[in-house]
Amino acid sequence: MKPLLRLLTVSAVFVGLAAVAHAGPVGDFEGNLRAAYADYRSALFFTNTGDPDKASSAIDGFQEKWSALANDKAGAPPQYADDPDYAATLAAVAGIADTAAGEVAAGKLGEAHETLEAIRDQIGHLHERNGIVTFSDRMNAYHAEMERVLGSDYGTFDAEALGRLREDAAILAYLADDIVAHPPAGAPADPAFVAALKPFEASVMALRQAARSGDAAAARKAVGGLKGPYSKLFLKFG
Template sequence: MLVSSSQRGLTPVLVVLAALAFPTVILAQGPGRGGPLGRGMGRGVGHDASMAVDRAGFHFLLRNNGSIERSVTELPNGVRTRTTSQDAEVAAQIRAHVAAMYGRMKEGRPVRRWDPLFAALFEKSDQVALAITEVPGGVEVVETSTEPEAIALIQAHAKVVSGFVERGFAEARLAHPVPGAIPAKSAKQHPTTTDQSLQRLRQLSAEFDRVYIPALALTNQGRRSPSLEALRRLNERLVAMRRQARDTKSDDQELLFKGTADVVAEAARLAQSGDFLEAHETLEPLRDQLASRRRSLGVDYRLDVLSDYHAVMEAIVKPANGADPNLLDAAALDRLRQQAASAAAIWARVEQTKFDTSYAPLSDAQKQNVEPLVQANREAISRLNRALREGDATEVLGAAVAIKPPFAKLYMSFGDFSGLAENASSTPATQKNYPPISTEEE
C-alpha cells in the first residue's frame, strides 16, 4: 500500500492493490462499467474478521516502505506508475496485502471509511479505467478517467500516498479532504473574532474531549460494554451540541464539529460488530482534525499541544513495537534521532503549558499527578535520546516504546471515565447489547 515517488505524483492505493494482486495480466476497465471496481464498495457492513490481519500487513509496509521503489508520471487524465521491490519479504507482504485489499474491493469491505478522500475514491471507482502489466520485480499501472472529479480524486490520493511514504504512521492516521472541499484552515467566511465566541468553542472542545477521550481509550482496550457506553455518551453529547448550534445559529461551532457525528456513528457500528481496534482507529483522526480546525478559527485550546506530541510519538512507537533489533540499520537510527528531537521540542511546549481545571473536572489526586506524568514523559524522551547516542538497538527500541505510557496516562486524565473504567475490568463482553447509534436527532 506504500509507494515512493521519483516524479510528481503517486498512483492511488486502489490501483496498486489491484495491480500487485494479479501479476502477468493486463486489466482494463472503462468508466461506468461494473466488475471488481464497481460502485458499492463503500457500503460493506457487518463484522470484518480479517481486518486485524490486513491491518498488520499494512503496518509492516509502513515500517518497511523504504525498500519499495517507484517511478511515477502524472498524466492529464490520470497517472502512470511502476512499482517494484528488491526485498523478497517486503515483496511477499505487498502481494499478500494487495490480494486482501482486492478481495475487499470486490466484496464491498472498504478500508479507511473514516477518511473522506478514501471514501470518495471508492464511490467513484466505476469512473476509473485501469491498465495493469507485470514488469520485472513489480508492475506498471496506468489509471485514467474521463470524469474531472475522478481525475482530481486520483491525483489528490496520489499526494496522500506520498505522505504515507514520507511520514509513515503519522500520515496514515490522518483524515484527508476531498478535492474541492473547503479545508478548515481557509474557513474565513466564519470568522471567530469575539472573546465570547472563542471561550464558547474552548468550552465545547473541553466538553467533547471529556467523552471523546474515554471512547478513544476504551475501544483501544477492546471491551464491549464500556466501549459502547462511552460511544453512546459521545453521540449524546454531539446531539446536544448540534441542537445548541442550531438554536444559537453558531456557524463556527458547526464548522468545528462538522462530520464528527458521522465518524462517531461509524465507530459505534464497528464496535457493535466487535471490531474495537478499527473503531479506535476510526475515532483517532478526530483528535488532529479538531485541533487543526480550532487553530484555523483562532481557538487557543491547550490540549492541542498534546495532540501535536501524539502525532510525533506514534511515528516513533508504532514502528518500534515488536521490531527486530537486528534490522535497525543506520538509516533507521538517523530517522529516529530526528523524530526524537522533534518529540523533545514539542514536549518542551507541553511543559510550558498550564492545564487549568477548565479542561476537565480533575480530582485532587489527578491534579497532583499531572506534573509527575509530565516529568515521567520527559525522562522517557531523555532515555530514548541516550539510547540513540549509545547505539544499542535493543535499548533504542525499548526506550522508543516506553515514551507512550506516561503520555497516555496524562492525556486520559482529561477524560471522564466515571462509570466506564470500572466496567472495563468487571463486565463480560457479552453481557450488554447496545442498539446502533444514529447520527439523526430524535
C-alpha cells in the same frame, strides 16, 4: 494533519485555551468542547483495550455532549463565526461517532478505534483554521510524531538508524516541551496531572539520551517505552 505541518503551526501560533477561556461564548464553547473530548478520549482508550461496554458508554457520553454543541441555537461562537466549514465539521464529527457506535455494537472494537481517530483530526483542523491551539492540539501533535517514530524501521539501531532516531527524538522533545509549557487550566495544581506528566517527560528524555549514547539496546527499549506514558497522560488530561 502531517506532523511537520502541525509542528510549524504549533511553533507559529501560540493561542492556547488559556488565552480564550474568558467568560462568555468563546470560553464556554471551548470548555464544553473539552468536556466532550474527555468522553472521546475514554472511547479511544476502551476501544483500544477491548472493553465494549465502557467504549459504548463513552461514545454515548461524547455523542450527547457533541449534540448539545452542534445544536446550540446561538450558532457558531465568535472564534468560529467566519469559518465556512464550521457546521460541516460538527456534522462530520457526529457522523464519525455514529459509525464508531455501530462498530462497537457489532463487536468491531478495532475498527471503531480507527474510526474514532478521525475525530481528533477534525477538531484539530477546526482549531488550526481558526488560529487556536489548545492542550489537546499539542498532545495530538506529539501523538502524530510519536506514531511515526513507532512505525519507523530502525532495524538493528546501527549508526545510521541512531542518527535518524536522534533527529526524531529532537522533534518529540520539542513537542513534549510545548506540552509541558502549556498545561490545561488548573492542571499544575492537580497531583494526578503531575504524576502523569513526570513519566511522560522521562520517556522522551530516555529516548534522547539513548539515541545520543549510541546504545542500540537502550534505544530500542526507549522507543518501546514511549506509548504507555503518553497514553496515561492523554486519557485523563489530553
